[in-house]
Amino acid sequence: MEADLLEDLKRKANHIRRQTILAIGRLGVGHIGGCMSIVEILVLLYYRHMHIDPKNPKMPDRDRLVLSKGHGGPTLYSILADRGFFPETWLDTLNVGGTSLPSHCDMNRTPGIDMTTGSLGQGLSAAVGMALANRLDGIDRKVYALLGDGDNNEGQTWEAAMTAVQYSLSNLIAFTDYNKMQIDGNIADIMNTEDLCEKWRSFGWRVFRVDGHDLQQLDEAVAGARSEKSRPSMIICDTVKGKGAFFCEGQVGSHNMAFDLETAREAVRRLKEAD
Amino acid sequence: MAGGKEMRAIYAETLIKLAEKDERIVVLEADLMKSTGTNIFRERFPHRAFNVGVAEANMIGLAAGLSASGKIPFPATFGCFAARRTFDQFFISANYARLNVKLTGTDPGITAALNGGTHMPFEDTGLMRCIPGLTVFEPSDGVSLAGLLEQGAYHPGCTYMRLHRKEVPVIYPAGETFELGKAKVLMEGSDLSIIACGSVCLQESLRAADTLRKEGITVRLLDMHTVKPADREAVIACAADTGAILTVENHQVIGGLGSAVAEILVENRPVPMKRVGIRDEFGEVGTQEYLAERFGLTAENILRQARELLKKK
Numbered sequence: 001m002e003a004d005l006l007e008d009l010k011r012k013a014n015h016i017r018r019q020t021i022l023a024i025g026r027l028g029v030g031h032i033g034g035c036m037s038i039v040e041i042l043v044l045l046y047y048r049h050m051h052i053d054p055k056n057p058k059m060p061d062r063d064r065l066v067l068s069k070g071h072g073g074p075t076l077y078s079i080l081a082d083r084g085f086f087p088e089t090w091l092d093t094l095n096v097g098g099t100s101l102p103s104h105c106d107m108n109r110t111p112g113i114d115m116t117t118g119s120l121g122q123g124l125s126a127a128v129g130m131a132l133a134n135r136l137d138g139i140d141r142k143v144y145a146l147l148g149d150g151d152n153n154e155g156q157t158w159e160a161a162m163t164a165v166q167y168s169l170s171n172l173i174a175f176t177d178y179n180k181m182q183i184d185g186n187i188a189d190i191m192n193t194e195d196l197c198e199k200w201r202s203f204g205w206r207v208f209r210v211d212g213h214d215l216q217q218l219d220e221a222v223a224g225a226r227s228e229k230s231r232p233s234m235i236i237c238d239t240v241k242g243k244g245a246f247f248c249e250g251q252v253g254s255h256n257m258a259f260d261l262e263t264a265r266e267a268v269r270r271l272k273e274a275d
Numbered sequence: 276m277a278g279g280k281e282m283r284a285i286y287a288e289t290l291i292k293l294a295e296k297d298e299r300i301v302v303l304e305a306d307l308m309k310s311t312g313t314n315i316f317r318e319r320f321p322h323r324a325f326n327v328g329v330a331e332a333n334m335i336g337l338a339a340g341l342s343a344s345g346k347i348p349f350p351a352t353f354g355c356f357a358a359r360r361t362f363d364q365f366f367i368s369a370n371y372a373r374l375n376v377k378l379t380g381t382d383p384g385i386t387a388a389l390n391g392g393t394h395m396p397f398e399d400t401g402l403m404r405c406i407p408g409l410t411v412f413e414p415s416d417g418v419s420l421a422g423l424l425e426q427g428a429y430h431p432g433c434t435y436m437r438l439h440r441k442e443v444p445v446i447y448p449a450g451e452t453f454e455l456g457k458a459k460v461l462m463e464g465s466d467l468s469i470i471a472c473g474s475v476c477l478q479e480s481l482r483a484a485d486t487l488r489k490e491g492i493t494v495r496l497l498d499m500h501t502v503k504p505a506d507r508e509a510v511i512a513c514a515a516d517t518g519a520i521l522t523v524e525n526h527q528v529i530g531g532l533g534s535a536v537a538e539i540l541v542e543n544r545p546v547p548m549k550r551v552g553i554r555d556e557f558g559e560v561g562t563q564e565y566l567a568e569r570f571g572l573t574a575e576n577i578l579r580q581a582r583e584l585l586k587k588k
Contacts, residue, residue: 106372108373114343116367117367119367122363122368125332125333125335125336125364126336126337126343127340128340129338130341132325132341133340133341133343133345134344136322155332159330159332159333160333160336160337162330163337
């Protein structure tokens, strides 16, 4: 990736982090940890790779994303607002009764959301269905799926993993936000998914492993996955839960935590300094 | 009066007919393609039939994804798996997402027969009725299957169909038309209404009604093929015109047709009512005939219940 573009994307990631922290901070509680760990993955997709049109969010000939860890919605909302799918003022309404931006992704409420998610383990199957539909329709676009550690606990994910290989879905590119924490603790103590790379590889997927906060590494993996001709790809992203939010970075308790607007503003100030 | 054709053959042939006109129609199976009869669909449209192996939850997720991309997916499996094993996937990925997944659960109730209690769905309709906006129906012969299946295909939103796979007696003449949510009157009468659905219960109800007629008791018999939304007007009319209602279902009396009818009656026009169906029990193994006796899904039991009900009028 060119140095200028890389710099732009880094700044974009910083902006999206700030917007997301503020949106959750205004509310006082939310899934801050898992929202912070996926920022770079989504920024890379929505500002560099995905063929989408904010004026025509349902365009059939588009790349799609299934955020299987539906509780990561707030990060995606910050991106969709910034890309012009809806006004930025909507971010102030996160989780407020009647909002178009619910805690978990809802394709019927939010322009730009491609699949309703929230019950972990269901996203990859839906992405497989979309990839099959693209093939039937001769649409040469990608379907992206972003999974969390919880998704990899669910048996349905592995059912979908087998199906994607059975149908040789090279148009399917999945990510694991591998922050190695789940609600009740570290995955090593609750349900260890190691050796995660070997698991996906043994299921027949092409596997990449990158630093999930390194946009350059992520970009190279996506480019590799996009050039794959015969099988789906899984990009396992080593990430840090709460990344960039000083008050919760690396903390297990950040899955769904309360913090006030003052704390959010302090986090934003620190991020601006680092920008 | 056999129809000469198994219901599963009519299911697959109807889907082929629809698929020939509409390229959005796709079929999904979880290693039961032969049982459901859709292997003939796969032969005709090899790229539009997806077999996911024994992974029912994943099958519903695929169907949801296909629907999100504009397809009209028809996943099918045994009713026990369709309802119990995929409930969260069907609830969230398909229905909550307001998609368009046309799920079929085969071998309803005692028709699971020799597969036994593990495979015997007495609760699928009850589970499905709790899903907001879902249309739930059960054809009673090949003509109603073909008619309702096509209706369901173009009904906005998800549907759940109970499908008796085997050959069943004919009820309707060829060309009869059906409307989801509109019950069919199979017999007219004024002393009692029997409301039933599905081949097993309608055939036994027809026999029972014939016997009653010979005794001078006339029965209005309804085929309530759509259990959700149940035909409110038809139920209220039964109450008004006959003053007593007996429901007959190949399902738990909790949550199924009997509950649906009772809910309409109690809020609109309460009249004496009884429910024939499974009384809070699990299924078990046996021939369909044995199981019909075991769980009271026989004309004899319907007659007994009808006579008791008539005393309450």
